[in-house]
Structure formats: C-alpha cells, structure tokens
Amino acid sequence: MTSLHVVILAAGQGSRMKSALPKVLHRIAGKPMLHHVMDTARKLGAAGIHGVIGHGADDVKAITPVEDVQWALQEQQLGTGHAVAQALPNLPDDARVLILYGDVPLTRPETLESLVAQVSEDSLALLTVTLDNPDGYGRILRNDDGRVTAIVEQKDATDAQKAVKEVNTGILAVSARHLKDWLPRLSNSNAQGEYYLTDIIAMASDNGVAIAVAQPANEYEVQGVNNRLQLAELERWYQRQEANRLMTEGATLADPSRVDVRGNLSVGQDVLIDINVVFEGDVTLANDVSIGPNCVIRDATIGTGTRVEANSVIDGADIGTGAQIGPFARLRPGTRLADHTKVGNFVETKKAEVGEGSKINHLSYVGDALLGRNVNVGAGTITCNYDGVNKYKTVIGDGVFVGSNTSLVAPVSLADNVTIGAGSTITRNVDEGGLAVARGRQRNIDNWERPVKKD
Numbered sequence: 302m303t304s305l306h307v308v309i310l311a312a313g314q315g316s317r318m319k320s321a322l323p324k325v326l327h328r329i330a331g332k333p334m335l336h337h338v339m340d341t342a343r344k345l346g347a348a349g350i351h352g353v354i355g356h357g358a359d360d361v362k363a364i365t366p367v368e369d370v371q372w373a374l375q376e377q378q379l380g381t382g383h384a385v386a387q388a389l390p391n392l393p394d395d396a397r398v399l400i401l402y403g404d405v406p407l408t409r410p411e412t413l414e415s416l417v418a419q420v421s422e423d424s425l426a427l428l429t430v431t432l433d434n435p436d437g438y439g440r441i442l443r444n445d446d447g448r449v450t451a452i453v454e455q456k457d458a459t460d461a462q463k464a465v466k467e468v469n470t471g472i473l474a475v476s477a478r479h480l481k482d483w484l485p486r487l488s489n490s491n492a493q494g495e496y497y498l499t500d501i502i503a504m505a506s507d508n509g510v511a512i513a514v515a516q517p518a519n520e521y522e523v524q525g526v527n528n529r530l531q532l533a534e535l536e537r538w539y540q541r542q543e544a545n546r547l548m549t550e551g552a553t554l555a556d557p558s559r560v561d562v563r564g565n566l567s568v569g570q571d572v573l574i575d576i577n578v579v580f581e582g583d584v585t586l587a588n589d590v591s592i593g594p595n596c597v598i599r600d601a602t603i604g605t606g607t608r609v610e611a612n613s614v615i616d617g618a619d620i621g622t623g624a625q626i627g628p629f630a631r632l633r634p635g636t637r638l639a640d641h642t643k644v645g646n647f648v649e650t651k652k653a654e655v656g657e658g659s660k661i662n663h664l665s666y667v668g669d670a671l672l673g674r675n676v677n678v679g680a681g682t683i684t685c686n687y688d689g690v691n692k693y694k695t696v697i698g699d700g701v702f703v704g705s706n707t708s709l710v711a712p713v714s715l716a717d718n719v720t721i722g723a724g725s726t727i728t729r730n731v732d733e734g735g736l737a738v739a740r741g742r743q744r745n746i747d748n749w750e751r752p753v754k755k756d
C-alpha cells in the first residue's frame with residue numbers, strides 16, 4: 302500500500318449551530334473548520350482528499366475553490382458508514398484511507414501520522430480517547446486480552462458498556478480494500494437506523510484484522526463542534542497554542558489570552574505585542590518590533606525595530622526597519638514604507654511608496670503616491686487622486702517639504718527639494734528647488750468695524 306487518501310465527512314446539518322451556514326464552514330481562527338481539516342490532510346501528504354458533503358453542499362463547494370479535493374455527494378444522511386461509502390468509488394484499491402470529520406478541526410498532523418503508520422493489509426488503526434464523562438460517544442469494547450473487538454454506540458449500549466470510558470473519536474485509518482469489502486455489508490438495524498462506520502471494527506475483529514489504537518496528546522485534538530460554545534472553546538484553545546508558540550519563538554505578549562492570530566504570524570526575537578492585537582493573513586514581524594494595543598495587522602511585513610503604536614490598522618503593507626507608525630494610523634494595501642519612515646495619527650495611506658526617512662505625521666491621506674527620501678508631508682495634506690472615474694498618481698521628489706493643509710491634485714509631480722506653502726491647492730508640476738504657493742492672498746483691513754445688533 303502506498304498512497305494515502307483522506308476522506309472528510311461533512312454532510313451533516315449541524316442544527317445545534319442555529320445557523321444558515323453549514324456547520325463545517327464556521328470558522329476557527331478566521332478559517333472554515335473544513336479547511337483546517339483539508340490543510341491537515343495536505344500536511345500529511347495525502348494523494349487524494351475526498352469531501353463527503355450533503356447539507357449546504359453548494360455553499361461548501363463555493364467557499365472551497367480548490368482543485369485537490371474530490372467531492373462526493375451524500376444526498377441523505379444515513380449514517381457515517383453510508384457517508385464513507387459515497388467516496389468509495391474514488392478510492393484506489395491499494396490506498397490507505399484516513400477518515401476525518403469537517404467538524405473536528407484541530408487534530409495535529411503528528412497524531413494522525415502515527416495512526417496512518419499503523420495501517421497495513423492486515424491492520425487498521427483507531428484513534429480513541431479516555432474521557433471522565435464519555436456520555437454520547439461510541440464506547441470501545443475490548444476482550445480479556447485487551448484487544449479491541451467492537452465499538453458500541455451509546456444508544457445501543459448496555460449499562461455495563463456505558464461504563465466504559467474509552468471512546469471512539471471517529472477518526473480511523475484503514476486500507477481501501479477492507480473498506481470496499483466491509484462497507485457494503487453494513488446493516489442499519491440499530492437504535493438509530495443508521496449505517497454505522499463503527500461496525501467495521503467488529504468486522505475487522507472477526508476477520509482477524511489487527512486493530513491498533515492510538516490516542517491524541519490532547520483532548521481538544523479530537524473535540525468536535527456541535528454548537529457555538531464548543532466552537533468558542535476550540536477557538537480559545539487554538540489561540541492559546543499560537544500564543545505559546547509566539548512566546549517560545551521570542552515574543553513577549555502582554556497577555557497571552559488577548560492576542561488573536563487568524564493566519565500565519567512569524568515573529569523574530571524580542572518582539573513585543575501588547576493587548577488586543579489581531580493578526581490576519583500572512584504577517585512577519587522582524588526582531589525588536591513592537592506592536593501597541595488594539596492594532597489589526599493583516600498581510601504585512603514589518604522590519605527590525607519598527608514601532609506600531611496603539612489603534613493602528615495595517616493591511617497589505619511592507620514596512621522597513623526603525624519606522625514609527627501610529628497611533629491611529631491606517632495603512633492600506635500597496636503601502637511600502639522604507640526604513641526610518643514615520644506615519645502618524647489619523648494618516649491613511651494606500652498604494653503609497655514612501656522613501657527612507659520621510660514623514661507623514663498627522664491627519665493626511667496619501668494614495669497612489671511615490672515619495673522620495675526625507676520628505677516632510679505637513680498635517681492635513683491630501684493627495685486628490687480620484688476624479689470620480691480614474692485614479693492618478695502623485696510623485697514627490699527627495700527632500701520636498703509640503704506645508705500643512707495642502708491639496709495635491711493628481712496627476713502632479715514635485716521635483717526634488719520643492720517647498721509647498723501651507724494651504725496650497727497644487728495642480729501643476731513644480732520644478733526642482735522651487736516654491737509653490739497656491740492659495741488666496743491674505744487681505745488685511747485696518748480698523749474693521751464689526752456689525753452691531755439692532756434693538
């Protein structure tokens with residue numbers, strides 16, 4: 302047996318979620334649970350991934366635009382055995398098959414690897430867990446030698462069987478050849494009138510196929526989600542693992558319970574992350590970066606020693622070393638800030654490339670702009686980049702000084718070392734070293750008599 306095929310059951314309704322969204326599309330760390338399971342399958346190097354879908358099948362497919370998944374439709378939910386059977390025609394005979402669940406999102410690949418390693422033509426492998434309260438789960442039955450002989454569902458169990466605390470997680474690995482032999486022979490004469498996947502355990506035992514058992518390192522790895530409370534519990538566990546990883550890699554977290562990672566965050570050493578920071582997408586923080594409280598940072602790279610102050614929102618930005626951002630800055634996609642730049646409070650940037658040492662300290666909008674080195678953009682400067690239809694570019698050379706409250710009406714360019722007087726509306730290019738002032742000239746009237754109120 303060579304290739305590994307993963308079958309993911311995701312056809313159930315999940316009525317206890319009380320949701321219009323299919324259960325497996327509810328998110329942990331910003332990602333649908335089903336996608337966590339698919340990513341796990343990919344990490345295991347699966348040659349095939351098979352999604353068994355039913356309730357909300359179209360929504361599930363629409364949110365999963367991937368080419369490495371083969372879908373199997375289970376029109377009626379007649380049981381877990383019936384669900385796996387829907388994928389059978391797509392499984393090569395010589396495959397090892399791992400059964401996972403779209404609502405059990407956080408099983409570690411290491412746990413599954415050791416399970417899959419135990420599968421052969423004459424053995425299957427079962428993941429079990431021992432619970433203080435086994436209520437609701439299928440119980441693992443063993444003979445006097447301690448060998449597994451069957452799984453009995455709670456609803457079919459005798460009182461003695463219900464006392465067993467070792468339960469079925471549902472996750473198992475088995476050869477496709479055995480599945481093709483056993484699944485067509487399942488019967489639904491049981492308390493729930495369902496075709497139970499779990500009945501293949503007794504068939505294996507009867508056929509002299511060895512049943513190997515593995516257990517996960519942590520119960521959360523096999524916890525399923527049936528309602529939003531369990532969803533929140535798994536979210537917290539996931540986030541705690543992420544926080545632990547970040548600290549292990551050299552980040553100080555002001556409070557490990559108040560940082561959320563919804564994507565891939567990589568950190569250097571001596572990174573500081575204050576409370577209530579949310580990371581989304583792919584974010585890289587180099588050594589000595591510090592992130593103030595209440596920041597949202599998505600798809601960004603931030604260079605060594607850069608400080609992001611409180612309440613900043615960074616999305617699709619590339620920031621150099623020793624920069625200073627915020628508080629209350631908003632960097633939008635296409636922002637590229639070179640080393641030692643400053644973007645201060647209430648500044649919004651978008652598609653803006655800012656050269657080394659340049660500063661946009663207060664209350665500005667800089668979009669579709671190219672700024673050279675050591676530019677000083679005064680408070681309240683706006684690039685007027687949009688005429689209602691088209692976007693235009695503003696180009697600013699090295700050493701330019703833009704006075705406060707200036708409108709730069711694009712397309713426009715300011716050559717090196719230009720000075721712009723405060724309050725200007727700049728519509729024409731300015732040559733190197735020039736001064737442009739474009740505002741109403743001040744008129745002073747002496748001894749002005751103010752109007753007085755009539756009785």
Ligand code: UD1
Pocket residue numbers: 310311312313314353375377378379380381382383384402403404437438439440452454468469470471496497498499525
């Ligand atoms: C199942 C196991 C039980 C185990 C428990 C762990 C069986 C018969 N029982 O019970 O031993 O302890 O999981 O949580 O397998 N599904 C389908 N199509 C179906 C039926 C189910 O896709 O026709 C999917 C569901 O969406 C769900 C999963 O399979 O994700 C488990 O189904 P569920 O009915 O919840 O099984 P349990 O009764 O919990």
Ligand code: CA
Pocket residue numbers: 525
């Ligand atoms: Ca269940």
